[in-house]
Structures are given as C-alpha cells and as structure tokens.
Amino acid sequence: MQSQLINRQSSVKDQGIVQSTCAYCGVGCGVDITLSQGKASTLKGTPEHPANFGRLCVKGTHLLETIDLTDRLLVPLVNDNEVCWQDAIDTVATKFKGIINEHGPDAVAFYVSGQMLTEDYYVANKLMKGFIGSGNIDTNSRLCMSSAVSAYKRAFGEDIVPCSYTDLENTDLLVLTGSNAAWTHPVLFQRIERAKQINPNFKVVVVDPRVSATAATADLHLPIKPGTDTALFNGLLNYLLEHDGLDNEYIRQSTEGFTNCMSECSAWTLDKVSNFCAIETKILIQFYQCFLASDKVVTMYSMGINQSTSGVDKCQSIINVHLATGKIGKEGCGPFSITGQPNAMGGREVGGLANQLAAHMEIENEQHRDLVQTFWQSPCIAEKQGAKAVDLFDQIHSGKIKAIWIMATNPLVSLPDNAKIIQAMEQCEFVVVSDCVSSNDTLEFADVKLPATPWIEKNGTVTNSERRISRQRNSLMPAGQAKHDWEIISLVAQAMGYKGFDYNHPQQVFTEFASLSGYKNEGDNSRIFDISGLSALTENQYDLMQPVQWPINEKYPLGCKQLFANGEYATSSAKASFIAVTPKLPEQQINDTYPLSLNSGRYRDQWHTMTRTGKAAKLTQHLAKPFLSINPLDAKKANIENGDIVTVRSKVGEIIAPANITDEQTSGQCFMPIHWNKKFASNATISALYQSNVDPISGQPEAKYTGISVEKLSLAQYGDIFVSDEFAVNADYWLKTKTTFGWHYQMAHAEEKTVSQWTALFGLNGEWLSFENGNTKQLICLVNNKLVCAIYLSAERFSEPLWISEYFSKETVSFADIQLLLSGAAPSREQTSRKVCSCFNVSEYQIEQAIEQGCSSVTELGEQLKCGTNCGSCKPELQSIINSFDAEANDIIPIVEVVNG
Known part of the structure; x- marks a missing residue:
C-alpha cells in the first residue's frame, strides 16, 4: 500500500509554454502559461483554441494572481491533527466500510463538483456506483444545469447539446434568456459582439426581468415577470402556428407529439401571454415577428431558466419552438444550454449525477447496468437512482446517510436553506472534505480534510458547453502533500479492498472511460456520446491531445461539430419528442410578510464562493460588495437610502447587506450576488434565503425567486479599516475585501466602540495617531514611519476612503501625508x-x-x-x-x- 502513496505526477517544464484550460466558466477557454525557472510567469489566451481564439475575460486574465499558497490545505488532517497520507486514507476507508457493513451502501454518499476534471469525476462515479453499489453520488452541477440535461434527454433521447459556438456567430437572431452572458460568459459575449459588427442583420433579443449588462446592449429587451418564460415560448409557438411559421415537413419526418404540445400552446394568445408575463403586447409582437422572419435562430439559456421548480419545462418550451420550426441541426440554429462550471459537461458524460451511469447510460436500464458492470468487472452496480443534491443533504439531516465525502465544492454556501444544511452537517456521523483550501464554510464540519490539487496543478481533461474536450495540463507540481482527486479516490478504493483502481496516470483513467463509451455501443444500446476514437491514446498522445468535439469514433474520427443534421435523434423511434408543458409560477411566492421577490446571480469579476477570485485584488476593484439591489420606489417605502445596511429576511433565513438603489431593478424585485460567504462577510450567504424547492424531474433547486422583506439595520458606528494583514473580526456587520496592499474591512456595531477598543483589535506595536471631528474619527498606525493600518469611523455610514491605498505602498509617509490621512478628506474625485x-x-x-x-x-x-x-x-x-x-x-x-x- 505504501508504494501506492508515492506522488505519481506528470513532469512539468522549467521553461516554455504550457497550454491548458481556464479554471472558470463552461466556455472552456484555452490558456497559454509561460514558465520561467519552474514558475508560472505570464498567462494569455491560446490564439488557436477554438473556444476563445486568444480572448480571455477579466477573471481568466488574472488567474495567476490566485495561485499563491495562502490558505492552502497542504497536509492531510484527521480531527484537525496532521497525519500521513496512509493514516488519512485508512481512516476514510475504514469508516466508510464500517458504515456500509452496518447500514448498507445507501448510508454513504459523495458530493462532487464541476471544478473536478473528467478523470476525477469518472473514478468517483466508478467507486460509488460500481463498487460500493449506491447511486448516492451527485454534483454541484445539479444546481446549475440539471434541468437542461433532463429536457434534452426528454426531447432527444440523450443529453445532447446540439450547438457549437460558431452557431452563435452564424445566426440571424440570438435569443438570450436566463443569461447575463456579458458578465457570466464574457468571451462568448465578445464573439457575439464581433459577429454583430460583421453582420448588420444579426439581432440580439434578451429576455430578463432586470436591466442586466447583457440586456443593456440588446436590440430588444423583454423584461418579463420572473418565472414566466414557459408562457413566453408557448405563446411564441402559438404565434408561429397562426402566422405560417412552422416547418411542417420537419415536424412530420423528425418529431412526434406535436399535436399534444399544440393543444397546450394554442391557449397562449398574445393577450394571455402579455398578462401572465407582465409585458406589453407590442414588445411581444416585436419578438415573435423577429423570430418568424429569421431563417436562423439560436436560443441560448443558462441559470435563469434552469434554476426553477419548473426548469425542465422552461427548457422544453424552448426546444419545442426549435423543433417546430426546424431551426435545429443546422448552422446558426438550435437550443443552446450554456454551462456555468469548467467541467459541468464532463460530469454529465461520466455519470456524475445521481440519476445517471457513465457514458450516458441509465441506472434504471437493466441492459446498461449489465454493460457497465461487465466492463468494470465490479462486484455490484447501483440499481436505482441515488439522492440528488437537495435530497442527499435532507437524508443526512434525517440520519439515513451517515457519511459524506465532499470534493471540490462548498455546499454550505451554494445549497438552499442554509440553516438546514448546517444542521445536517452538524449531526452527520462522518464528514470527509477534499479541497485545496484550508478553511471555508464546509471545512468547518470535516472530520477528515484531504489536500487536493487546484487548477494550475491538475492534469486531465474538461469538456466545455459545446461538447469540446480540452486538455488541462498542470503547469506546477503539487504543493505540499496535495494529490489529484482521481488519485485520492483510487487510494481509498484500494484501501477498501476493491480492484480496478490501480491507475498511475490520468491517461489510464481517460482511455478506460473512452473505451467504456464505445463498449457495445450498438443496436438498442446505441448512444451518441462515444469517444472511443480516443481509447488507444498513448501517454504521449494524451499529453499532446488537441481540443476536439465529441462524438469521436470510426464515423467521426476528427470529432463532430453539428449533431442532428440528418433529423435523426437518440430515441427509440429516431424522432425528437415534443412535450406539452404548462406554465407554472415559482413556488416561493411573495406575500404580505415578504412582499418583494429576490433574484440572484453572478458579478462580472467574481466566481462562485470566491475561493479563487477573492485572492486577486484586481478582481475586487469593480464591485467589491454583496449589494442588495432594490428599486427606488421600494427603497422609499422601507425608508432606505443608498448604502444603508439592511436586513433581508425570507421564510427560512436572513442576511445582512448594503442596499444599492437602482432603476435597473423593476419595482417589487430585488437582486443579490451569490459569491459572499462567512469567509468574506458576516452574514451574506444568499442561499440562507432560499427554500429547498426543486424541479420534480431534475431535482434542481429554485434559486432565482423567493419572497423577502427588507429593513434598515440600526447601527451606531461604522468603520472602514485598511490593514496590511488579516485579523479576527467581531462585529454586528462586517465585510472583507482583498486590496493591492492588504485588506479592506468594513465593520459596524450596534453600540459605539471606543478608540482603544478599535486599536486593540490589531495588536500592532506601532505609533497610533488620531484625529476627531464631530461624529467622525480617523486613526492611523505607523511602524518605522510606514503606514500599516488606517481606521475611519463614522456615526452615519461607511466613508469608503479607497483613495488611501496608494499610501500603503510608500516606504515612509510624509508629514503632509499624515495630515491628509487623518483628515479623511479625499484628495480628488x-x-x-x-x-x-x-x-x-x-x-x-x-x-x-x-x-x-x-x-x-x-x-x-x-x-x-x-x-x-x-x-x-x-x-x-x-x-x-x-x-x-x-x-x-x-x-x-x-x-x-x-x-x-
């Protein structure tokens, strides 16, 4: 066993360029990392990568600012005691085996992540479903795109994204719905902008309740009532029928179920859609006529569609329109679901969701189970679907699941009904967390903490939103004792006594998976997902592998850009299925107690729970706060002014955040970003406000709508603190932001603190200087005449003197500088x-x-x-x-x- 614990890593260059893939969204941009003396010195977009052609967004551009070892988990810990890898592996294996023997395989679970590579995902899925014998492995991708998966499977017979990025550039009309692509998928948005410049007839329609950055640049914006997308597209289909806009030949030859679908859609007249969606009829007609007049249409959708209790139906209503018009399977056409994580698609391929088997096979299909078990030569196979994300933690809460292994994700921030998740984790018998950081909300509950490699140290493959497999090559060797996820999982599997996990390199994992995708892939078992053309790659060929779109097999040896071009689908009839869908409003409705609705989403320069982006000072300069955006009318009713700290309450929880009063929010609606958590703020974890309502088919939780109330928080003293080093915070409200010189804290108290109480927070052995002017106080600390801390106190609200940053870079501050710093007066706007x-x-x-x-x-x-x-x-x-x-x-x-x- 000890020999298996030797680090088995690919060597990396000391000099030259390593081509890898960006760590962020599902666009899957290629990056060129220049190495100098074994260190990553510069990073640029890969000019020839077909996802981005050299473009990078602001997050990707600053990736190298996030790779330092600050807050890295570098050694295995058991009960917070440092142990060797052997002991850590044995602890996990022994505990899992004991629980399985006593309570059965469904008493344990894995919760994995779209941050993992395909090789990691595959080995985790293989261990849980093929050797432990339970379906209890789910992924945080359940929270972002599982509704799209279910709709694709329901319509096409398999989880197939039929579009490519070039379709976005070669269409006549792009409909963006449930997507603020300008901020969430900026590189794709740049490609769209360029296509508009080249083709003056290219039109963009944005469907979004709020005036997002994407909506502000659209040719037409439809600010529909939140959650009414199904009605909008049902109405579109009815309008197309009435105006001879359907492709009846395509419907006859390549689809089934159209009559039932239209029986529902025919009721959605212009007036009915207008009333249901709360949008003017004339705007509806503009959209519907534009769709009618366009030969080529792509509908691109993301979380705003998926994160709903009727997300599958919303996706289906979009697919129905494309099937009915024949705008699918050809250039510039199709329903295009865009994933949010770098390898959400890879997780779908390997069966990372609790209701799937690997290689697009189904748990509830006996032939598929036999095929996978035979290929794996495993002692058992999961015979039923496992617990999906929300249900999985409900079963931990009820005691049915007694052990959980969480990998590369932070469910204490991302899952809804945060209070219930905390309770579940507190009572869980055994919690294992594999991560690259030493602290976050989830790690607080871990019995075993396993150091995993982060992006720049990982080596394997990812699949982007257009089905393109790319190599993610490691530029640096693993820091400390960190190991790859596939390696950690394999070692635990071996310690549990299972054979078939003796991998020495990710190439071995990948080629095994590729072989499985083509194994008996014929006849009734025929599946479109097939990458068997890569199953014979040598280690060298794997290392040199270039980006390629699946399927990749004898029929498509170089990959395949356009699927469904022949009008044939993966169903038993080879026809796509129309599904009649009835529009439904969100389950978490507003009422007299909670009169405002809350939407959620991402900021431009931040990512998920800020584990990575929170380290980069450049990425905090645009928007550094978890604002609650609220319409001026609603703010006035609540007696709230811009910048006030407010308490936001829902049926299940409450948070605290600054108010951002803006006309971009429709009256009655609010918006807040998802990124902030206990590491960066006192109480801004937005998942605390959402109930655990899920789509009944996909299990995806509703995270775009809930009823809230907003009330100004009574505070007596506000403090802006600029300091070189982090410190322990204790305040009624606080927020922490990385800066170029150190950290910026905002702290507020319900009761005023004395100057000595503030200075005592830091334990600095320096010279404290202060100046008081009425309700404001300014304090600075100098060490050897260098500024190391500055505090600005006010009785009203934060003064936010961000201009002082430059003074921390000075080796010594002058008398004039000191006067300026103590005055608190900004030099200039x-x-x-x-x-x-x-x-x-x-x-x-x-x-x-x-x-x-x-x-x-x-x-x-x-x-x-x-x-x-x-x-x-x-x-x-x-x-x-x-x-x-x-x-x-x-x-x-x-x-x-x-x-x-």
Whole structure:
C-alpha cells in the first residue's frame, strides 16, 4: 500500500509554454502559461483554441494572481491533527466500510463538483456506483444545469447539446434568456459582439426581468415577470402556428407529439401571454415577428431558466419552438444550454449525477447496468437512482446517510436553506472534505480534510458547453502533500479492498472511460456520446491531445461539430419528442410578510464562493460588495437610502447587506450576488434565503425567486479599516475585501466602540495617531514611519476612503501625508472613483472625462484609455456610461426592424 502513496505526477517544464484550460466558466477557454525557472510567469489566451481564439475575460486574465499558497490545505488532517497520507486514507476507508457493513451502501454518499476534471469525476462515479453499489453520488452541477440535461434527454433521447459556438456567430437572431452572458460568459459575449459588427442583420433579443449588462446592449429587451418564460415560448409557438411559421415537413419526418404540445400552446394568445408575463403586447409582437422572419435562430439559456421548480419545462418550451420550426441541426440554429462550471459537461458524460451511469447510460436500464458492470468487472452496480443534491443533504439531516465525502465544492454556501444544511452537517456521523483550501464554510464540519490539487496543478481533461474536450495540463507540481482527486479516490478504493483502481496516470483513467463509451455501443444500446476514437491514446498522445468535439469514433474520427443534421435523434423511434408543458409560477411566492421577490446571480469579476477570485485584488476593484439591489420606489417605502445596511429576511433565513438603489431593478424585485460567504462577510450567504424547492424531474433547486422583506439595520458606528494583514473580526456587520496592499474591512456595531477598543483589535506595536471631528474619527498606525493600518469611523455610514491605498505602498509617509490621512478628506474625485476596467485600472471618472471630451463610442474610449481592449468584460458597462450621458437613451427600448411573416 505504501508504494501506492508515492506522488505519481506528470513532469512539468522549467521553461516554455504550457497550454491548458481556464479554471472558470463552461466556455472552456484555452490558456497559454509561460514558465520561467519552474514558475508560472505570464498567462494569455491560446490564439488557436477554438473556444476563445486568444480572448480571455477579466477573471481568466488574472488567474495567476490566485495561485499563491495562502490558505492552502497542504497536509492531510484527521480531527484537525496532521497525519500521513496512509493514516488519512485508512481512516476514510475504514469508516466508510464500517458504515456500509452496518447500514448498507445507501448510508454513504459523495458530493462532487464541476471544478473536478473528467478523470476525477469518472473514478468517483466508478467507486460509488460500481463498487460500493449506491447511486448516492451527485454534483454541484445539479444546481446549475440539471434541468437542461433532463429536457434534452426528454426531447432527444440523450443529453445532447446540439450547438457549437460558431452557431452563435452564424445566426440571424440570438435569443438570450436566463443569461447575463456579458458578465457570466464574457468571451462568448465578445464573439457575439464581433459577429454583430460583421453582420448588420444579426439581432440580439434578451429576455430578463432586470436591466442586466447583457440586456443593456440588446436590440430588444423583454423584461418579463420572473418565472414566466414557459408562457413566453408557448405563446411564441402559438404565434408561429397562426402566422405560417412552422416547418411542417420537419415536424412530420423528425418529431412526434406535436399535436399534444399544440393543444397546450394554442391557449397562449398574445393577450394571455402579455398578462401572465407582465409585458406589453407590442414588445411581444416585436419578438415573435423577429423570430418568424429569421431563417436562423439560436436560443441560448443558462441559470435563469434552469434554476426553477419548473426548469425542465422552461427548457422544453424552448426546444419545442426549435423543433417546430426546424431551426435545429443546422448552422446558426438550435437550443443552446450554456454551462456555468469548467467541467459541468464532463460530469454529465461520466455519470456524475445521481440519476445517471457513465457514458450516458441509465441506472434504471437493466441492459446498461449489465454493460457497465461487465466492463468494470465490479462486484455490484447501483440499481436505482441515488439522492440528488437537495435530497442527499435532507437524508443526512434525517440520519439515513451517515457519511459524506465532499470534493471540490462548498455546499454550505451554494445549497438552499442554509440553516438546514448546517444542521445536517452538524449531526452527520462522518464528514470527509477534499479541497485545496484550508478553511471555508464546509471545512468547518470535516472530520477528515484531504489536500487536493487546484487548477494550475491538475492534469486531465474538461469538456466545455459545446461538447469540446480540452486538455488541462498542470503547469506546477503539487504543493505540499496535495494529490489529484482521481488519485485520492483510487487510494481509498484500494484501501477498501476493491480492484480496478490501480491507475498511475490520468491517461489510464481517460482511455478506460473512452473505451467504456464505445463498449457495445450498438443496436438498442446505441448512444451518441462515444469517444472511443480516443481509447488507444498513448501517454504521449494524451499529453499532446488537441481540443476536439465529441462524438469521436470510426464515423467521426476528427470529432463532430453539428449533431442532428440528418433529423435523426437518440430515441427509440429516431424522432425528437415534443412535450406539452404548462406554465407554472415559482413556488416561493411573495406575500404580505415578504412582499418583494429576490433574484440572484453572478458579478462580472467574481466566481462562485470566491475561493479563487477573492485572492486577486484586481478582481475586487469593480464591485467589491454583496449589494442588495432594490428599486427606488421600494427603497422609499422601507425608508432606505443608498448604502444603508439592511436586513433581508425570507421564510427560512436572513442576511445582512448594503442596499444599492437602482432603476435597473423593476419595482417589487430585488437582486443579490451569490459569491459572499462567512469567509468574506458576516452574514451574506444568499442561499440562507432560499427554500429547498426543486424541479420534480431534475431535482434542481429554485434559486432565482423567493419572497423577502427588507429593513434598515440600526447601527451606531461604522468603520472602514485598511490593514496590511488579516485579523479576527467581531462585529454586528462586517465585510472583507482583498486590496493591492492588504485588506479592506468594513465593520459596524450596534453600540459605539471606543478608540482603544478599535486599536486593540490589531495588536500592532506601532505609533497610533488620531484625529476627531464631530461624529467622525480617523486613526492611523505607523511602524518605522510606514503606514500599516488606517481606521475611519463614522456615526452615519461607511466613508469608503479607497483613495488611501496608494499610501500603503510608500516606504515612509510624509508629514503632509499624515495630515491628509487623518483628515479623511479625499484628495480628488479621480482618486475615489470606482474602477470599471480591471485590466487597465480605468476608473469611472476617467471614462466620464473622456466622454465629455468627445469620445462617443466604446471603440473611441478604448483607443484613448485602453479600457475594453483586453478581455472586453467591461464593454457593456462602458456603453451604459455612454448612454447615461444621453437622457433620451435611458428612455428608449431598442426596436428590432422586422418583416411580417
């Protein structure tokens, strides 16, 4: 066994370029990492990678700022005591075996992640379903795209994304719904913007309840009532029927179930859709006519569609429209689900979801179970679906599941009904967490903590949203005692006595999986997912593998860009299925107690729970707070002013956040980002507000709608603290943000603290200087005449003197500097203005000045200030600032010129 514990890693270069894949969203951008003396020195987009062609968003651009060893888990821990790997592995194996022997295989579970590589995912799935014999392995991808999976399977017979990124560039009409792509998938959005510049007839329609960065740039924005998307697309299908917009030949030859589908859709007249969706009929007609007049249409959708108690039906209503018009299986057409994580698609391929087997096979299909068990030569096979994410933690809460192994994810932040998840984890008999960080909300409950490799140390493959498999090559050797996830899982499997896990390299895992995808893939077992063409790769060939879209087999040796081109599908009849869907409103409705609805989503420069992006100071300069965005009318009713700290309550929990009053929110609706957690804020974990309502088919929780109330929090003292090093926080409200010089804290107390109480927080042996002016106090600490801490206290609200950052970079501060720092008075608006372009550090003030001096386009701003010329993520906001200088622009809904069908 000891020999198996030797680190088996691919060697990495000391010099040169390593081509890898970005660690963030499902776009799957290629990155070139330049190594110098064994260290990653620069990172750029890979020019020839077909996902991004050299483009990177702001998060990808600053990846190398996130790879330091701060807060890394570097050694195995059992009950927070450092142990050797052998002891850690034996502890996990022994405990899992004991629970399985006493309570059965369904008493244990794995909860895995779209952050894992395909090889990691495959080995975890193999161990749980083929050797332990339970379906209890699910993934955080359940929270982002499982509704899309279920709809694709229901319509096509298999989880097949029929589109490619080139379809986005070669369409006539792109419909974006449930997606703020400008912020969540910026590189794709850049490709879309470029396509619009090339093709003046290219139109973009955005369906979104709020004026997002994406909606602000659309040709037509449909601000529908949250949760009413199914009605919108049912109405579209009815409109197309009435205006001779259907492809009746395609319906006859390639589909079934159309009559039943139309029996539901025929009831959705323009007036009914208008009332249900709370949108003007004239805007509906503009959209419907534009769809009718366009030969090629792509509908691109993401979390806003999927994260719903009727998410599968929403996806299905989109698919129905494309099937009925024949706008599928050809260039520039199709229903295109965009995934949120770098390897959400890879998890789907290997059966990472609790209701799947590997290689797109089904647990409830006896032939598939026999096939997989025979291939694995496993002692058993899961015979029924396991517990999906929300149910899995419910079963931990009830005591049915007694041991959980969590890998590369933070469910204490991401799962709904946070209070219940905490209770479940507190009473769980045995918790194992594999992660690359030493602390987060979930690790607090771990009995065993296993150090896993992060992005830059991982070696394997990922699959992006267009079915493209890319190599993620490690640029650095594993730090400390960290191991790859596939390796850790294999060692535990061996310690449990299972054979078939003696892998020495990820290539062995990958080629085994590729072989399984083609194993008896014929006749009744025929599946479109087939990468058997890669099953004979040598280690060298695997290392050199270039990005390729599946299927990859004898029929498609170089991969396949366009699926369903022949009108044949993966169903038993070879026809796609229409499904009649009835629009349903969200289950978590508003009421008199909770009169506002809450939507959630991502910020441009942050990612998931900020484990990575929270380390990069460049990524906190754009939006550094978990604001609750609220309409001015709603704020006025609650007596809330911009910047007030508010308590947000729902039926199941409450959080605290600053209020951001904005016209971009429709009255009655609020928005808040998902990223903040106990590591960065006192109480801003938005999952605490959502109930655990799920789609009955997909099991995906509803995370876009719940009823809330908002109330101003009574606070007596506010403090902005700038300090070189982190410190332990104790306050009624606090927020922590990484800066170029250290950290910026905001702390507020219900009762005023004395100056000595504030200075005692830091234990600094320096010279404290202070100045008091009425209700404000300014304190600074100098060590050898260098600024190491600055505190700005106020009785009203945070002063946010971000301009002081530059003074921390000075080796000594002058007397004039000290006077300025103690006055608390900003030198100029230029130094207090927020950053819009993180790549070139361009502020809103600079942009406004350039506009006043004559810049009237994003291109001209780029030429003068460079903003928007690197990753392009800030372009929508640049355009918004330009629009704000034109009073008329704010009042006009862009109109698409259409031709009546």
